[in-house]
Amino acid sequence: MRSIDPRRLPKHFEAEVVEDKWDAAWQESGVYHYDPERSREETFVVDTPPPTASGSLHIGHVFSYSQADVVVRYKRMAGMNIFYPMGWDDNGLPTERRVQNYFHIRCDPNTPYEEGMTFEQASAKTRKKPAQLVSRPNFIEACYDLIREDERAFSETWHRLGLSVDWRQEYQTIDEHCRRTAQRSFRDLWDKGEVYTSDAPTMWDVDFQCAVAQAEVEDKDVPGAFHKIEFAIEGADASFVIATTRPELLAACVAVTAHPEDERFKPYFGKRAITPIFRAPVPIFPSEMADPEKGTGILMVCTFGDQTDVQWWREEGLPLRQIVGLQGRLRKIDFGEAPFESLDVAKANANYAELEGKNIKQAQAAIVEMLRDPAHSATGNGAPLQEEPEQISHAVKFFEKGDRPLELLPTRQWFCKLLDKKERLVAKGGEVQWHPPHMFARYKDWTENLSLDWCLSRQRYFGVPIPVWYPLDSEGEPDYDHPIVADADVMPIDPTTDVPPGYDAAQRGQANGFVGDPDIFDTWFTSSMTPQISSHWGADDARHAKLFPADMRPQGHDIIRTWAFYTIAKAMLHEDEVPWRNALISGWILDPDRKKMSKSKGNVTTPLPLIEKYGADAARYWAASARLGSDTAFDESVFKIGKRLVTKMFNAAKFVLSQEGDVHPITSELDRAFVARLKALVENSTENFEAYQYAHALQEIESFFWTHFTDTYLELAKVRARGCADGATGDDAAASGSAIASLRLGLSTLLRLLAPTLPYITEEIWSWAFAEDFGAPSVHGTSWPGAADFEGIEAPHDEKSFETAVAALAAINKAKADAEVSMGREVEALTLATDPTTLSTLGGVVSDVLAAARVAEHQLVADDALDAGTFAVQAIAFAPKPEKG
RNA sequence: AGACACGUAGCUCAGGGGUCUAGAGCACCGCCUUGACAUGGCGGGGGUCGGCGGUUCAAAUCCGCCCGUGUCUACCA
Structure with a gap:
């Protein structure tokens, strides 16, 4: 038995010194290393969240990562062979934005590559000038430069916190291995017929110039207005008034609809309506989806105001009148040509000319003014705009990182089929043990309400390229129906520089040649593969068998509909498996006013100062004090x-x-x-x-x-x-x-x-x-x-011995406190009473009690009047206070 | 509009049919420098467990309704 000399220890615990010492020792000894030789049954696999390295590190990270580490450390001590990797989610929009701001540059695919180009953090002065345009490869290099720094900052915090990660398993979602895994995933889905390309209305952010998936959409309540506009009916001396929040889409109106049972409009079904301003004839058709209670009960169908417009457009085979361009401005169109029709082409074109080039907001203001002009009426009844617009507040779809509402624009995108397997996805999610269990409801709600297939392609630069080329026909037009998908064994590839089999590089962009898909994958397409990235799916079958599915996925509840959902979907699509057996859902850290911490609110708490002030153990203690799934107000105490x-x-x-x-x-x-x-x-x-x-x-x-x-x-x-x-x-x-x-x-x-x-x-x-x-x-x-x-330690004679000793000591301590003497004060004589049963229990431990209380002479008394287990000090005499020194 | 969670001391949170005469820590009050510890110890005050009803011998705990807070999903003419 080894004992220590306390004088050789520091007076106080010096957290910082000890943290450095042990972190280094743990890395050195490899106590966190995964042992690939041990069996699957003995192995516990963690699918760690790869933090967005370009995001700011805040106390919420410490919270959830510490919670996961506590579980991991328990499992390790319980004998499990731990597989605990760490990754960095560095590809995608957040990194691009940060790089754009940090260096004040913009990616321009038409700018030529410049070898050895370096960047420095932009100064306030350079920021006043327009951003420097750089080539796509230079931009990507700049991204790599910056994420290296960001990842180091995270890594240092993780070390300081003592996360028991096996750092040999580190990965970046942009690295070669992850790019290969993501592209292989695409190839597998292509082979299974689960992905397709289509030129269809898609949610589009006009600022980021990029398609957006349903999971990235956020509803925001914004002010709007119902505009009531009078339409004419062809060949009838009648009219009706539609209500719309988007009058600027009037030129894109392709039909009018009302409920089939609505007596007010029944006579008009089958006839054509004439729009004001542009005098476009459009069909009037009945639809169950029209709500007679809403607005005026009859509405215009535009390409495209919302998702219902898309549905009507498809079901009724309506023409596509696309007036909003990719930049969010009204395009140049000609009413003389299909699909734009007008009974008065010259007037329609003249009116539209006032709108062309304007953004949505400007166009709306302009068209409202035009609608006030009786000359623009379709009926001759006066101004088409009936009464003043009615101000309302309504939900509008935004990209979660966007500032302007999303537009539905027809663009060519890649999609993964999900709508046809909602039930299976719900069932698969149900096979996962959710902690706490009610978090499954979040997943289920989201999955059951899916309304769109997963849009996979993004018109961005820093990400995993879509491994696809398109043959060009004799006119040099891409044949999107026959994409050339790269083979798994050559991945990762970049179709903008690599050449498809059967072609040579000179044929790029030439008639009868080929062209590479310029897009990259949605970031989630890669990060939904984290279990497979770690298990080396498709590359090392034995390792995959040992590490997939994972045992535990820790994550926040805010990304159930993204990360958890997509990961479950991928595991199901590839191998009909769950990606992990347990999902540990951590709550959020709210600011002391119970508001979500966010950079824009400026209420974000950074972790390092707290770790320095209280120590890493204390930070972990704080995190481990909170139950899974519950949001917690930040409390430094x-x-x-x-x-x-x-x-x-x-x-x-x-x-x-x-x-x-x-x-x-x-x-x-x-x-x-x-x-x-x-x-x-x-x-x-x-x-x-x-x-x-x-x-x-x-x-x-x-x-x-x-x-x-x-x-x-x-x-x-x-x-x-x-x-x-x-x-x-x-x-x-x-x-x-x-x-x-x-x-x-x-x-x-x-x-x-x-x-x-x-x-x-x-x-x-x-x-x-x-x-x-x-x-x-x-x-x-x-x-x-x-x-x-x-083993070998006998049970106590009396199971109440411990609490009896404690209660006896407490009674004497209270007597000392009441007498306002120190706990260390010696007692010359004590009379202690308790009930007879407790008195007999006390016998076995009384010497320890008297020693602890420093009692010299004592008397024990049985008193039936006392409640069982309680003590009363009947008499106590203290020794004189010892002289100082 | 639906779903889920939450509502317990001034604050942050435990407890989730008899063990509760409801706990902890922080904060507050009084006392104590004792040989592990003043970055401490001992003692104390403080709550009709959101409201109303029900089940039960017994409800903070189970059930129903209501109120409040938060989140998710939906609505988007």
């Missing part, structure tokens, strides 16, 4: 409590491990009673950890540490433990040895129970003596406490 716990452990350990004595079995009644409690705690904690209830486990362990260990057992056993050092012999030496052994068992057990949450302080203390005693150099590599630790 929890860090303080964590730090206090760490300090207390340091001091308690110093005391326990500095007690010297021979090795003795645990025999004294109080010690046995304490061990019985400890054993129950271990069983309880194990159950909690197995159920991923780390917060509950921590709470019980911490509470035990204070109320059963340091505040009570340690105080009660202290004097007896020191017996050996004070020269005790015989039975006294044995009793002393029993106390020392029991204190050490208590400490070593509590250290192991707290090691997942507080890796630094526990490792530091473990290294003082237990590393040698247990033959385990790291507490994180030792085994989780269990029955073996308590």
Whole structure:
């Protein structure tokens, strides 16, 4: 048994020094390394969220990553072979935006590549000038440069926090391996017939010039107005008034519809309506989807105002009148040519000329003015605009990172089929164990309400290229119906530089040659493959079999509809599997006013200052105090409590491990009673950890540490433990040895129970003596406490011994507090009363109580009037206060 | 508009049919420098567990309705 000399330890626990020391030691010893030789059954695979490296690091990251690490560390101690990788999600729009701002550059695919081009952070001065245009490859190089720095910052924080990651498994979603995995995924989906290209109305962000998927769309309530506009009816002396929030789309009107049972409009079905201003004849048809209660009950169908317009356009075979361009401005059109019709072409063109080139907002203002002009009426009844527009607030779809509403524009995009398998997707999600279980409802709601296939292509630069070329016909036009999809064994490829089989480079862009698809994948297309990226799917079958599906996916609830959903979809599409067996959904950190932290609100808390102030263990303590799934208001005082716990452990350990004595079995009644409690705690904690209830486990362990260990057992056993050092012999030496052994068992057990949450302080203390005693150099590599630790220790004679000793000591302490003397004050004479049953229990532990309370003479009295288990100090006489010095 | 979660001390949170006469920490009050620890210890005050009803011998806990907060999904003429 190794004991320590407390004088050789620092007075206080120095977190920063210890954190550096142990982080380096852990990397050196490889205690976090995955062992590919061990079986699947013994292996626990974590599908770690790859943080968006270009995003700002905030306290929410520390929160959720620490929670995952606590579970991982438990599993490791429980004997599992941990596979715990770390990745960086660096491809995609967030990185592009950050690079654009940081260097003040813009990507221009038409600019030629410049070898060896370097960039510096833009100054305020250069920012005033227009952004520098750089070639696509130069832009991509700039992206790589910046993400390296961002990833280093994250990595340093992860090390500081003590995440037990196997850094040999690090990846970037833009690296060659991930590009290959994503492209292979595409190839597999192509072979299975699950992806297709189509030129169809798609949600389009006019600022980012990019297609957007349903998952990236956010509804925002914005002010708008109902405009009531009068239409004429061809060949009839009648008219009707439609209501629209988008009068600027009048030139794109292709039909008018109302409910089939609506008596007001029944006579008009089958006739044609004439639009004001442009005098375009459009069909009037009935539709169940029209709501007679809404607006005026009759509405114009445009290409395209919303998703319902798309549906009517498809079902009714309406013409496409595209007036909004990709930049969000009204295009040049000609009413003389199909599909634009007008009964008065000259007038229509003259009117449209006033709108052409305007953006949506400007066009709306302009057309409203035109609608006020009686000359533009389709009927001759006066101004087409009926009454003043009615101001309303309505939900409008925005790209989550966008500033202007999305437009539905026909563009060619790649899609993955999802709508035909919603039920299967829900069922697959149901096979995952969600923690907490109600998070499955989020997934289910989202999946059941899917209304669009997954749009995979993005008109961006920094991402995984879509591995596709198109043959060019004799006119030099791409044949989109016969794409050339790259073979899996040549991936990753870039179709803008690589050449498809059967062609040579000179044929690029030539008639009868080929052209590469310029687009990249939606970032989620790659990050939905994180389990397969780590398992080396398609590249190493044996490894894949051992690492897929993963056991645990930790993530936030905000990305259930994206990351969780797409990952489940991919695993199902590729191998009809779940991607992981357990999903641990962490909550959000809200600011103290319970508002979501966000950069724009300026209420983001950065983690490093907190870690420096309280220590990494305290930061982890804070994270581990919160249950899965529940949003938590940020409260710095929890860090303080964590730090206090760490300090207390340091001091308690110093005391326990500095007690010297021979090795003795645990025999004294109080010690046995304490061990019985400890054993129950271990069983309880194990159950909690197995159920991923780390917060509950921590709470019980911490509470035990204070109320059963340091505040009570340690105080009660202290004097007896020191017996050996004070020269005790015989039975006294044995009793002393029993106390020392029991204190050490208590400490070593509590250290192991707290090691997942507080890796630094526990490792530091473990290294003082237990590393040698247990033959385990790291507490994180030792085994989780269990029955073996308590073997051969007998149960206490009386199961109430422990609480009785504690209650007796507390009663004496209270008497001291009431008398306003110190707890250390000696008691010359004490009369202590309790009920007869408790009195007999007290017999087994009374010597420890009297020693702890420093009682010289005592008398014990049975009193039936007292409630069971309570003590009353009937008389107490204190020794004189010792002279100072 | 539907779904889910939450509502417990001034604050942050546990507890989720008898073990609760409702807990912890922070904050507050009083006292104590004792040989692990003043980055401490001992003691204390503080809550009709959102409201109303029901089930039960027994409800903070289960059920129903309502109110409030948050999130998700939907609505988008």
